[in-house]
Amino acid sequence: MKHRGAWLVWGAGVFAYMVAVTQRTAFGVAGVEATDRFDATASVLSVFTVVQLLVYAGLQIPVGMLVDRFGPRLLIAGGAALMCAGQFQLAVADSVGAGIAGRSLVGAGDALTFISVLRLLPAWFPPARVPVLTQWTGIIGQLGQIASAIPFAFLLRSLGWSTAFTGAAALSVLALILSLVLIRNKPSGPRPAAAAAGGPESSLAAAWRQPGTRLGLWTHFTIQFPGTVFVLMWGYPYLVSGEQVSAPMASFLMTFFVTVAILCGPWLGAWVGRHPLRRSTMVLLIAGAMAAAWLAVMLWPGPAPVWLLLLLVSVLAIGGPGSMIGFDFARTFNPASRLGTATGIVNIGGFAASLISMYLIGLVLDMLYAGGFSNGNLYDLTSFRIALAVQFAVMLVGIAGIFRTRRIIRARMASEGLDLPPLREALARERQRRRSQRRSSGQEGTTGELED
Numbered sequence: 001m002k003h004r005g006a007w008l009v010w011g012a013g014v015f016a017y018m019v020a021v022t023q024r025t026a027f028g029v030a031g032v033e034a035t036d037r038f039d040a041t042a043s044v045l046s047v048f049t050v051v052q053l054l055v056y057a058g059l060q061i062p063v064g065m066l067v068d069r070f071g072p073r074l075l076i077a078g079g080a081a082l083m084c085a086g087q088f089q090l091a092v093a094d095s096v097g098a099g100i101a102g103r104s105l106v107g108a109g110d111a112l113t114f115i116s117v118l119r120l121l122p123a124w125f126p127p128a129r130v131p132v133l134t135q136w137t138g139i140i141g142q143l144g145q146i147a148s149a150i151p152f153a154f155l156l157r158s159l160g161w162s163t164a165f166t167g168a169a170a171l172s173v174l175a176l177i178l179s180l181v182l183i184r185n186k187p188s189g190p191r192p193a194a195a196a197a198g199g200p201e202s203s204l205a206a207a208w209r210q211p212g213t214r215l216g217l218w219t220h221f222t223i224q225f226p227g228t229v230f231v232l233m234w235g236y237p238y239l240v241s242g243e244q245v246s247a248p249m250a251s252f253l254m255t256f257f258v259t260v261a262i263l264c265g266p267w268l269g270a271w272v273g274r275h276p277l278r279r280s281t282m283v284l285l286i287a288g289a290m291a292a293a294w295l296a297v298m299l300w301p302g303p304a305p306v307w308l309l310l311l312l313v314s315v316l317a318i319g320g321p322g323s324m325i326g327f328d329f330a331r332t333f334n335p336a337s338r339l340g341t342a343t344g345i346v347n348i349g350g351f352a353a354s355l356i357s358m359y360l361i362g363l364v365l366d367m368l369y370a371g372g373f374s375n376g377n378l379y380d381l382t383s384f385r386i387a388l389a390v391q392f393a394v395m396l397v398g399i400a401g402i403f404r405t406r407r408i409i410r411a412r413m414a415s416e417g418l419d420l421p422p423l424r425e426a427l428a429r430e431r432q433r434r435r436s437q438r439r440s441s442g443q444e445g446t447t448g449e450l451e452d
């Protein structure tokens with residue numbers, strides 16, 4: 001049952017997440033100014049991003065356990081406070097060390113936010129609504145990038161570094177106030193399930209032992225990273241220097257990425273709600289589509305045509321909302337008492353895979369350049385394509401993880417008498433269900449045939 005005030009609680013949580021995404025992405029917009037301010041090279045600047053992501057990923061499990069112990073409200077507010085401190089530190093920083101300290105605080109505050117906001121959903125909304133609302137949380141959060149790309153960038157260019165970062169810090173003060181005023185961990189009334197018995201260690205061990213959590217981790221690992229690597233690091237230089245795309249076209253492709261991610265999120269959420277037993281199949285299909293799109297671009301003789309790049313960007317963009325299926329696994333396979341811990345485990349996947357891939361791609365590019373393969377151009381098209389192909393290896397690791405954990409889950413289901421019908425049979429039943437639904441006009445079906 002949905003509870004009174006649920007939308008306000010969720011709204012404040014989503015606002016806090018959107019602000020976190022703004023803080024996360026603000027530094028990327030300030031690259032040129034940061035080079036001047038810190039007198040730093042490109043590789044030193046990339047340390048800012050890597051440290052921030054490392055802090056974010058490293059804190060996921062402790063934060064998940066803290067959410068289970070103290071509830072989301074305190075953590076969302078704490079996250080906003082840390083990000084405010086981090087952006088203010090950046091506003092006044094004038095050395096690389098001081099700047100990295102600011103980015104670390106931002107990464108820590110960011111780490112506290114997303115899984116805490118997801119933790120609010122099952123407490124306030126009926127289970128059938130949670131997959132779609134999980135997607136909406138992700139989608140609305142991504143709009144935070146627009147706040148850093150437009151108003152923050154405007155402040156930076158017109159009023160300068162310190163004012164822009166102080167303004168960003170002020171945004172987190174607003175998120176802090178709203179979360180303290182509007183967010184409640186759960187509706188008032190009788191206390192639901194008690195906290196995990198046996199303390200934090202056993203909650204972590206129990207969440208990890210649950211193969212559904214690991215299936216979520218491998219899901220997030222496999223399909224979130226190709227898009228993250230593309231948007232956060234290598235996509236723009238690959239398009240402009242490798243594929244010889246003009247700068248405005250590259251920016252258009254990046255914007256197109258966000259648009260596709262926003263458009264397909266609700267559809268994916270609704271699909272997952274209707275076909276919970278086919279979630280991993282959807283994940284594998286998305287992974288296959290990503291690998292096929294990259295392969296087509298890499299094998300294209302010479303620079304790829306724009307239509308193919310649009311196709312690539314669309315498929316990569318589906319990875320963002322697609323990876324949210326990982327959180328759905330965490331939610332449906334774990335009791336509420338350790339949901340934060342399980343969600344934290346899942347959320348490490350995509351960020352770990354992204355960091356590994358970003359590093360390996362840079363390493364291969366450097367090796368090809370040093371070996372004289374790149375014709376004196378670090379970002380030579382063929383070298384770039386070879387370097388980007390390391391993503392296939394990372395993806396294979398993830399797919400192997402999905403198959404392994406899915407096999408364990410299906411074996412457990414079979415031992416409990418829950419046999420999954422073959423996909424072809426399930427699809428035929430689904431078609432049959434749709435036909436009879438159309439015939440009995442006006443009657444709305446709520447469950448899909450694939451659920452049986």
Ligand SMILES: N[C@@H](Cc1c[nH]cn1)C(=O)NCC(=O)O
Nearest residue numbers: 114138139142261320321323324
């Ligand atoms: N998959 C992303 C969020 C997302 C949703 N739609 C597009 N991207 C994710 O896992 N986010 C975690 C975070 O902290 O932002």
